[in-house]
Amino acid sequence: MGEISGHKTKSYIVTMVRNTAINLYNQRKRRATIPLEDVEYCITTEPISVAEDLDHLARGVLKLPVIYKDVLALKYVQEFSNDEIAKMLDISETAVRKRLERAKRRLEEILEKERSTDGN
Numbered sequence: 728m729g730e731i732s733g734h735k736t737k738s739y740i741v742t743m744v745r746n747t748a749i750n751l752y753n754q755r756k757r758r759a760t761i762p763l764e765d766v767e768y769c770i771t772t773e774p775i776s777v778a779e780d781l782d783h784l785a786r787g788v789l790k791l792p793v794i795y796k797d798v799l800a801l802k803y804v805q806e807f808s809n810d811e812i813a814k815m816l817d818i819s820e821t822a823v824r825k826r827l828e829r830a831k832r833r834l835e836e837i838l839e840k841e842r843s844t845d846g847n
Contacts, residue, residue, distance in 0.1 A: 737815055745797055752785050783841070791833055
């Protein structure tokens with residue numbers, strides 16, 4: 728893969744990755760299906776389906792600030808290493824790890840807040 732130079736180019740790529748991840752999420756949400764052999768398992772063991780859990784998680788991710796959404800998308804959707812993400816965003820690998828840590832913590836807070844709001 729060729730080198731990417733220029734801050735605007737890197738920012739464009741990160742934005743494109745984020746938007747692609749959101750589009751993929753929306754497409755999968757519209758086509759959420761459960762295989763027939765899993766239907767009985769879902770009905771008997773879990774009141775909330777896996778699709779609903781993923782939907783809840785994705786809504787939480789969309790509420791994160793852009794810098795956190797970007798590193799999460801690059802790491803877990805595009806499966807880049809921390810070193811690759813650091814080069815793309817022109818930040819240190821330590822900063823990538825810290826953003827991932829903060830993103831996970833913030834996401835946990837968002838989901839916990841939603842859970843307590845839904846329970847009332």
